[in-house]
Amino acid sequence: DQDQPILYTREGPAGDERALVDPTTLGGDGLTALDWWYPSPDGHHLAYGTSRNGDEWSTLRVLDVDSGTDHPEAIKRTRYTSLAWLPDASGFFYTRYPTPGTVPEGGENYDRHAFFHRLGEDPAADRKVFGEGRSPQDMLGLTLSDDGRWLVVTASQGWARTEVYLHDQTWRDEPFVPVVEGVDALFLNPTFDGDRFFLLTNWEAPNYRVVSVDPTAPEPSNWETIIPESPDAVLDHFVLAGDVIVTHEMESATSRLRVYRMDGSHVRDFPLPGLGTVTSLDGHAGHPRVAIGYTSFVQPQCAFVIDLLTGARLPISPLPPAAGFDPTAIAVEQVRYPSKDGTPISMFLLRRADVPLDGTAPTILAAYGGFNISKTPDYRPHMPAWLERGGIIAIPNLRGGGEYGEDWHRAGMREHKQNVFDDFIAAAEWLIANGYTSAAKLGIRGGSNGGLLVGAAMTQRPDLVGAVFCGVPLLDMVRYHHFRIAKLWVPEYGSADDEDAFRWLHAYSPYHHVTGGTSYPPTLITTAEQDTRVDPLHARKMTALLQRETAGGDDRPILLRAEADAGHGIGKPLVKRIAEAADEGSFFATYLGLAWEER
Template sequence: MEYPNVYRDESIVENHFGIEIKDPYRWLEDPDSEETKKFVEEQNKITFKYVNDYEYREKLINKITEKYNYERFGCVFKRGKGENEYYYYYHNSGLQSQSVLYRQKTLDNEPEVFFDPNTLSDDGTVALSRISFSDSGKYFAYSLSKSGSDWTTIYINKIENGKLVQLDEPLNWVKFSGITWTKDEKGIFYQSYPKPGIGQDKSAGTETDQNENAMMYYHRIGTKQDQDILFYSEPENPKNMFGIDITDDGKYLLLIIDASCDPKNKVYVMKINGEINDKPVFNKLIDEFDAEYTLIHNSGSVFYFKTSKDAPQYKIVKVDINDSSKKFVDVIPQNKNVIDGVLFCNNNSFVINYLYDAKHSLKVFDISGQYKYDIKLQEGSIVNNFDARETDNELFFRVSSFVNPGTVYKCDLRNSSCQELKKSIIKNYNSDDYVVKQKFYPSKDGTSIPMFIVHKKGLELKGNNPTLLYGYGGFNISILPFFSPIWMTWIYHFNGIYVVANIRGGGEYGESWYEAGKLDNKQNVFDDFQWAAKYLINLKYTSPEKLCINGGSNGGLLVGACINQAPELFGCAVADVGVMDMLRFHKFTIGHAWVSDYGDPDKEHDFKTVLKYSPLHNVKDNTEYPAVLLTTGDHDDRVVPLHSLKLISQLQYVAGKSTKKPLLIRIDTKSGHGGGKPVKKRIEEATDKISFINKNIHAEWYD
């Protein structure tokens, strides 16, 4: 490959704890410089030329578009009271940029469009981020994100005859925020950050300023944003973030405080008496970051929480907040299954979504913790979402799997009877044509790791099948079975094998599984992924030449580390929006919140730990690398693009001298970390990625 000539500034050398670190591409940290813009243009030029030359490209994009063009339904949820009570759900007719929010008075009524984000932009890059209905259903607040940025703007509306009437000016500079109505419907709580230092001609989301000094505001309807009450902030702890929960009876407010991405939080409780002001008086119920606490329900002063306190699989506990001892009592103890989610509904029931071996089961208990019954799920299904209010006897849930594009059910909790409400059906698709297997393989240290393997029925395993291995491994996030029209198209037309490895660092087996893949244990994550590749090769599913690895965000780091540590195992690697500079990740936007997983590079021990695997700092010379494609978006203000820009420069400069395969980057415009990306962009990106993969692992087309 002929790569652009990228300037190296050899003068930037820093001493960290006695170790000299060069950073020749630091100039790429400025996203707005003319030099960076030229770099992006030159890199995209060679990348798009390469993927556009793929011989099956036109067939591929047509088939992906055809498979993507099916009705998709979100989980039904009920909101409002009396004449304002409606059922709501999201729906996409197939190729709409964004899903549309519908409502219906009864489940038998004809649904009507309630909110259509597709009317907000010509290219579909304005996305609905959050929604919140007031208790009566008379008011509706929502937030919008532009071009994939984490920055959002909140709009507050009254619902009149099914139409939205905007009440106040939009609320700006909102980030990582819920929208919480008070029960008196006089206002909302939201989290804001100081406005970043961007020029008038710049759009929010391309800046790299650190997100610090979060502020929890209360906005009273009928006032301007500059009159909003600063309800809570912690200038002494500028990295902390806040959320508000209000009990269903409207009598208590809970302030939730997070210090990082570690699932541990504080909980402060306040009795709501009259108007909200800037001098809240809290009962500091949990004042240490020692476990995760999530409110489920309260009965007067008795509060029920899901918690990881002394329970790595999670349990349900209760506490009387007026009891000075603050003693928590187990209601439903932990067992071998992880509590993935809990609802309190039907006035006396806990519906628990349990997770075991990366699959779900739904179980119902009464308020005393007594088991009642199971809600039957199809084998291998996962619950994407479930919803019911405290007084509702109707539970709605949506399930899917690798081969099921999605089915929505309603369950009557009074008699446990369930009925199918909505089902996605894809033209010319039959789930019986595919096989889904779950295997367990030993990692380097002998730990048994689960993986899912998906391929066409009857596929011969001769050790030469095109295979894509996907992983994440971090932040307590479980990677569960999911339906992808993109990868099902690839499996069908290229006899491909799609594999998901449930490596450590995720939440598949609770807190202990997460702890085994973070901080000093991070190498376990990379070992698990590499041993997954070896397992697939040894069992003749594929060969190194035919194997591609993929991951996004923390999974992009996974891919970046693995191609440095074991390049001989892979023929191709695609890293999406990855964290690649492990010495400086904490200096940009919300990166400081990730020290919970990676450690703090400003501390000697953590610095030396991350230096060992940082993708940017471990690129090898005189080594044959697999083909590498990095992807990022210009409005990714979660994992800022500089990570990928710097890594591709280092790869091309160092590995490009000895590697015959392409080392490329795809930088999308008006695109962020992935959330809210319109369907057209998803299809285009998928086509480019698969074109790159197939050219390098030599996947042949099958009709």
Template sequence: MAVGTPICAAEMTEPDYPETRRGTVSETLFGETIADPYRWLENDVRTDPEVADWVARENAVTDAYLETLPQRAWFAQRIEGLIDYERFGLPEKAGHHYFYTRNSGLLNQAQLFVRKGLHGEPRLLIDPNTWAKDGATALDAWVPSDNGSKLLYSVQDGGSDWRILRVLDVETGEPLEDEVRWVKFTGLAWVGEEGFLYSRFPQPEEGEAFQSLNYNQAIYFHRIGTPQSEDQLVYATPDHPEYNHTAEVTQDGRYAVITTSVGTDARYEIHVVDLKARKKHGWQGRALVTGFDDSWNLVEGMGSVLWFVTNKDAPHFRLVRIDAASKTPEWSDVVPEGKDILERATIIGNQLVLNYLRDAASHAVIVGLDGKPARALSLGGFGTASGFRGKPADPETFYSFTSFNRPATVYRMDIRTGKSEIFAQPELTFDPERYAVEQRFYTSKDGTQVPMFLVRSKDAAKANQPLPTLLYGYGGFDISLTPGFSSTRMAWLEAGGAFALANLRGGGEYGREWHDAGRRENKQNVFDDFIAAGEYLIGQGITPKNGLAIQGGSNGGLLVGAVTNQRPDLFAAAVPQVGVMDMLRFDRFTAGRYWVDDYGYPDREADFKVLRAYSPYHNIRGGVDYPAILVTTADTDDRVVPGHSFKYTAALQAAGLGPKPHLIRIETRAGHGSGKPTDKVIEEGADILGFMAQWTGLQVGGLPTDGSEK
């Protein structure tokens, strides 16, 4: 594929944007008058005809523009070809059954299969593709009961965070009558074969399900064969409606472990319920950890001994255990903190499998229950390993390994020998050996060294040929970005572009200090890191000056919006997806109240000043030439409500930011991202890459970027 010259300003005509009513709403906050002329666009598109009309008119303009892009059809065809491969989820063993998901290629939703024995004949158990004509109703989480006779699963409709829980008889494949609603942000945990624990919120008021704040989450027990109205309240904190609660049950069924949090920070309280004593004492819990100071993640329980991974006194995490039945329980170290980040651990075959993160790439170690080192697992290059689930008595575990140029391969490992064999490997329609995956470290504004993965063809890497480059980032909520495969990104690489992923501060790549360095009063560090990544890519000749596109979703959408305001000259194209764009009102909708841990409180003056300084909606620089911008959101996003993107787009279009397009793509029957059907993934990917190619000079499919004949 060839690299062309981006369209120059003289050749551009600004799109004819729809007229957007400008209101007169303003507020005085800490002595400053804040205008919010598009407040009305916060209203729910499902119930407000004026907002629905605005969405329809914006989509019409965007669709008409995207139709003109000569690269779009090529990307749609190629993404479809790249995603059309057999994909397997990690098997889960229960009794003599093995459960796993499989997508034959272009199914909108993966199907769930079961086998009797590892090599038994696969039997289709659940096919979500029959649930909705548009493919937008998805199978979310699923958990088999201990003996594999029943399957508890959650249903996600239209991308919403709300879930419906149902139960299936595995032998017959028939659904039971059980149904549980108003479930959100939940764990699913069987209590023997009699029922399960789950978390739910009170039923919202009519018309408020997709916008009202989420308070008063509680844990309930549902007994199989009974209506939801008879579910038993297990754990709640009515004096603290802001607390969140989830439940897990140890594999031997001895303890229910309740984790309580306040916001998005990994700072928890832990209570345990002795299920053996339930008939005598009910759901009475015992506190093991109080104070919301540190992260505590349950590994497993064997009898009364519980193992946890924690960052208490260990920013890189350590493995500890405690006897929950002791009169005075005390924590003891099993595996002390090391240089790498201990992400998670499991007990399988009476050994511990430890999954570590080193410079944002995975490696794993097997040790005994006493923590003494046994052997390291070879995972093969930069990549991400996940899985390693199982029970203490299991002789095997399954895990997957993926990288930017390799879709996930699923392995079965004999825990006694550590030997791995392929359980499911995709047949590829491209050659992964054509692409070089490397890690660079660059210097941010304050001198901090920040890692970045870089992917491009080996020929381009060898020649150091400048390529149109897609730079992706997130930088928040203690979330680590690690190598993984995307058919959409591979289409960009096949077209001749480069892909870069920056591991910004605010993430979890280096533990607590890395996270703290990129949140609240330190949030500007994240933007500085991302800007420095762009400057590095241009300075090193990896991408030409007018060849850099940026992309990020959710908190990453905020990132893209903020850096576009701060350095509009640096980027050729920007795609903020489902972004948090109004930093003065984010805490007023659905899950937004949780995010104060990372962002701060808009109603506190010190936090307000920080938020006001970078809020994408409030810092658009009128009269300055901006890059081409394609905002994306969805009408059923009840995580980051679409009003963020609606208001931001209206402000962009009114600001006079030069002739490049500033458009919004609003998906219907979709949410924050999870559960999105394959056909929508292909369509959205083609629109975004076609847009980026147009403005970075990437020529695909033999077509020049201006659409003229060769």
């Protein structure tokens, strides 16, 4: 019932709540969003970032948790910051971007470097500790050991490669030591346990493994594998809790929780409420409890604490489903279908159990397919309205995502990107062939990279689709890398500046495959004026081209929805999210023929 989420603190799982950061009081118009936060080790300070109008260019502030007042310093340009507090909370390492005007035009979107800030001092004097002379596209992550001695920096180049560096803070002026560099793999989640730290990596393990690193001898030849790669599940994340390691793993695109001893031997699994997704997993060495965030297609986001000693599960503020929504009336199943090249693809299907499979059900096919992002069970507030009225929702796990490990991701990136579109088109064909829907009743939707997906699908197979929702999309893949932060995505897509990459990008670029005289399906394309990720030019020029070239009449419109005072989606106030969901729902209902009587 408020435009922005509020950050609360609580003394223990069952204690009283107290609001710490309420963005609705900052600006008074609902357009200020809380982007991220990092509590100090002692819990007395909170570093947090806020931004305006969805632009995600956070300003860092430090809150005194006890008094509820901010320290005087404010540090701008802290978008997506990574931050590591000193053990005594007297300062922190953090990342920030350069100020416009201090670098060549466009450079303000890159060169994310690491600095050190001492509380109470002028941020302008903050010492740069890492990043000088490196690739402007590096995305840095910071981790400090509990005793403050060791600083680990992960430098990611895209979503498939990371380098790791280590610094002994005892010797401030000594250079960082490379732990691993030049290896085409990911090294993530550095987590300290006394005199060693763990890494999650897909190096020589596409489904990931956990390794132990001695910071005094950090060379990979000295690493020890603690939790080996699983043949049937992807190891997504791990935390230390008490004297064990708790892992979040994905098996067939759904979550499971496992507990291992520090030597890697398996202790037990923790059952989850159903076919769902662990959205967060938090713990700390020495504390035998973990906090879990959880959701499913029929369960809104909830949180609970697991006592690792007793196995007891203590719920924390579960959110109720939509009013009047009966989760037991919804059938959730997972099927597999063959893609164009025969690769089996899994897909979730949601429908009311009594909906007949006679090809008449209005169906929304939604997917993403890129950047190692997994599409797993997730409650969306607008879904019950569609399902209760006899609609179907289909969510396939396309190549390019992370559901089945790094090999799955790489099979849908760069020169293999057409695999993603083939997987999506094959899902549409399977739904029609198996009586779930028909081409006239099938809507496709995607946002961002998913907008590219539906743009490619509608230009390659316009005959297969009854309506298209294309949100904040990339559509001109020949020139995309010239705008906003898009050079960060070159490792995922490639760049048309390279001759080979130009060929595969041009071969599928939706903007370049709009064909005059084709009757394109009704299409709703969205963008936002403050989108600092994907330039609105993609949506605008694609809309204009489709409107000029389509042979469809007034019953097959090409529409552009441009939002003011909003960005790529992060930080969008509730009132705007409701309005957009209403427009999308009514668009699909109108053009797919869903009965939308009041209930």
